[in-house]
Amino acid sequence: xxxILESSRYSEPLLIxxxxxxxxxxLIYIVLISILFLVYGWSLYNVPILTAGVKYLRGxxxxxxxxxxxxxxxPTFSIVVPVKNEGKVIGRLLDALLNLSYPAxxxxxxxxxxxxxxxxxxxxxxxxxxxPLNVKVLHRPFSNGKPSALNYGIKHAKGExxxxxxxxxVLAPDVLLNVCEYFEDDEVAAVQGRTLSINSEENxxxxxxxxxxxxxxxxxxxxxxxxNLFVHLKGSCxxxxxxxxxxxxxxxxxxxxxxxEISARLTEKGYKIRYAPDVRSWQESTADLRQLFRxxxxxxxxxxxxxxKYGRLMAKxxxxxxDAEATLFGPFILIASLLTYLAAFFTFFVxxxxxxxxxxxxxxxxxxxxxxxxxxxxxxxYVSKPRKVANxxxxxxIYFYWSLQTFxxxxxxxxxxxxxxxxxxxxxxxxxxxxxTMILVE
Numbered sequence: 001x002x003x004i005l006e007s008s009r010y011s012e013p014l015l016i017x018x019x020x021x022x023x024x025x026x027l028i029y030i031v032l033i034s035i036l037f038l039v040y041g042w043s044l045y046n047v048p049i050l051t052a053g054v055k056y057l058r059g060x061x062x063x064x065x066x067x068x069x070x071x072x073x074x075p076t077f078s079i080v081v082p083v084k085n086e087g088k089v090i091g092r093l094l095d096a097l098l099n100l101s102y103p104a105x106x107x108x109x110x111x112x113x114x115x116x117x118x119x120x121x122x123x124x125x126x127x128x129x130x131x132p133l134n135v136k137v138l139h140r141p142f143s144n145g146k147p148s149a150l151n152y153g154i155k156h157a158k159g160e161x162x163x164x165x166x167x168x169x170v171l172a173p174d175v176l177l178n179v180c181e182y183f184e185d186d187e188v189a190a191v192q193g194r195t196l197s198i199n200s201e202e203n204x205x206x207x208x209x210x211x212x213x214x215x216x217x218x219x220x221x222x223x224x225x226x227x228n229l230f231v232h233l234k235g236s237c238x239x240x241x242x243x244x245x246x247x248x249x250x251x252x253x254x255x256x257x258x259x260x261e262i263s264a265r266l267t268e269k270g271y272k273i274r275y276a277p278d279v280r281s282w283q284e285s286t287a288d289l290r291q292l293f294r295x296x297x298x299x300x301x302x303x304x305x306x307x308x309k310y311g312r313l314m315a316k317x318x319x320x321x322x323d324a325e326a327t328l329f330g331p332f333i334l335i336a337s338l339l340t341y342l343a344a345f346f347t348f349f350v351x352x353x354x355x356x357x358x359x360x361x362x363x364x365x366x367x368x369x370x371x372x373x374x375x376x377x378x379x380x381x382y383v384s385k386p387r388k389v390a391n392x393x394x395x396x397x398i399y400f401y402w403s404l405q406t407f408x409x410x411x412x413x414x415x416x417x418x419x420x421x422x423x424x425x426x427x428x429x430x431x432x433x434x435x436x437t438m439i440l441v442e
Contacts, residue, residue: 014390015249035336036361042333043282043368045326046220050375053223057382075183077107077176078159078242082149084114086167087123088431089284093169094127102176109135112153114143145424146235147258154250157242165281168235168429170198172280175394179239179279189244189271190263192221193237193279202287202434209292210402211283211380211394218277219379220313225275230324232263232275237281244271253311256422257302262326264310267324284429293408300412307332334409340365375397 079097083090090111097109111128113121121139128135138156143149154162159184165171172178175193182191194217200210212350224231233240248265251258266273286292307328313321373395380391 019186028140032315032339033055033357033361035339036365039088039333039336039340040361040364040368042326042330043372047372047375049194049227049229050219050372050379051223052226053219053221054375054378056222056226056381057379059219062154074103074106074160074180075161077102077161077163077239078110078111078154078157079107079163079165080112080150080153080167081165081167082112082114082146082153083116083120083124084143084149084426085116085120085166086429087116087118087120089168089429090120090123091127092431093165093167094124094135094237095162096169096171098127098131098169099173100176102172104134106159107134107176108157108159110137110156111137112135112149113139113147117182119344121332130368131380134396143424145253147253149385150258151250151253154245160242161239162242162245163239164236166283168198168234168284168431170282171237174238175281177277179276182274182276182279183239183241185272185274187272188274189266190233190240190273191276191279192233192273193239193281194218194275194277196280196282197285197435199284199287199432199434200228202285204397205289205292206285206287206434207394210389211383211398212401214383215379217275218383219376221275222277224323228320230263230267230320230327231273231275232324232327233259235259236283239280255302255420256298256424257306261306261309262301264306264313264328267320268310268313268316276419282435284432286427287430287432291427294410294425296408297412297415298425300334300409301415301422302412303328304331304416312396319334331409331412334406335413338406338410 020170053279055282072413081093094109094111100107109131111124121137124135124137128137136156138153140149140152150164161179163176163179179191179193182188195213197206197210197213199206201207221231222274223229235258240262242264248262252261256259263273284297309326310328313325316322376398377395379393380394381387384391
């Protein structure tokens with residue numbers, strides 16, 4: 001209702017100001033509603049992907065038997081591992097690599113030692129002297145980040161397939177034998193294996209991350225693979241044909257998420273990436289919030305920058321390219337989802353009459369959140385061996401943990417907007433093993 005003071009000479013300015021405020025509020029309302037629709041649309045789009053992954057986990061898509069590959073037909077591998085100040089874990093990794101169930105003459109291990117100051121180089125050299133035919137150490141006196149180290153190692157690689165692992169990885173003995181089957185398909189240019197937590201039982205945070213990783217890999221990435229959508233690489237336990245890497249001129253050294261960038265580039269060029277749940281590697285989950293914040297900030301910022309760089313994928317109008325862009329814009333959707341929390345708070349605690357559309361959207365928020373959590377709960381049950389129904393009790397904690405990450409994503413986008421310098425942040429590894437279900441390498 002407008003109040004017009006006719007007797008006042010200020011009535012016209014008051015009326016104009018009131019109309020301006022109303023117009024501004026209407027604009028804000030429309031923007032908020034549009035953002036909510038965007039968040040809901042993205043969420044609904046991903047539910048079938050998660051569902052397809054859960055269906056696969058129930059056994060409908062698993063391999064019934066493994067083909068017997070002849071030794072003479074096995075491809076050659078170059079395992080490239082960039083390391084810097086990894087003295088606590090590098091020996092464990094090298095032991096696992098040397099004990100792989102794969103012909104020694106068909107694999108080489110390339111360690112790119114990137115200016116360590118803790119004795120990592122000495123440990124690597126000891127292994128190289130003991131296994132001169134299989135272990136090669138490339139020393140660089142300074143570090144330019146992981147992508148640079150990878151490119152340096154790839155230049156010295158001779159294998160048909162390049163495998164990339166982090167220094168804290170512990171590989172399952174059959175990892176190379178299993179991944180070979182995926183590369184029998186000539187259309188497959190890259191394969192992402194499953195990464196598991198080696199310290200999931202260290203504390204509550206590592207438990208959260210291990211379950212998050214399990215749902216992400218075994219439900220989300222598996223669902224994308226089943227539906228022939230965009231499967232992205234994760235930086236470790238990943239394999240790429242060497243000739244494809246050479247055609248793409250290696251990894252982009254100017255990005256923070258080199259794995260996501262090359263995944264987008266492979267998709268743009270029409271190459272196929274597969275997810276391989278039976279290609280397994282264990283690695284450390286971040287055990288404290290400070291390290292988690294730094295790690296996820298780099299991940300989110302790197303992914304958002306790749307999303308802008310490859311926005312042109314949307315112009316291709318095919319489902320894999322569109323899915324790639326939807327995946328890359330995930331951190332932005334995560335930030336936008338903050339609005340749902342604020343809207344819920346406003347709805348329940350502010351005594352203001354709301355229109356029908358807003359009330360419907362708030363109810364829809366509850367429905368879609370509940371359904372998504374239900375699908376994630378099913379994934380948590382099926383990722384455990386044996387299956388554990390009790391895993392669903394972690395859902396409320398995981399939900400709040402995911403909510404925390406919305407604020408990390410917001411911080412990352414602020415760094416982009418403020419044009420803060422980009423720098424590679426290394427996640428420190430402690431060499432902790434706290435997983436009773438892990439298959440130890442002898």
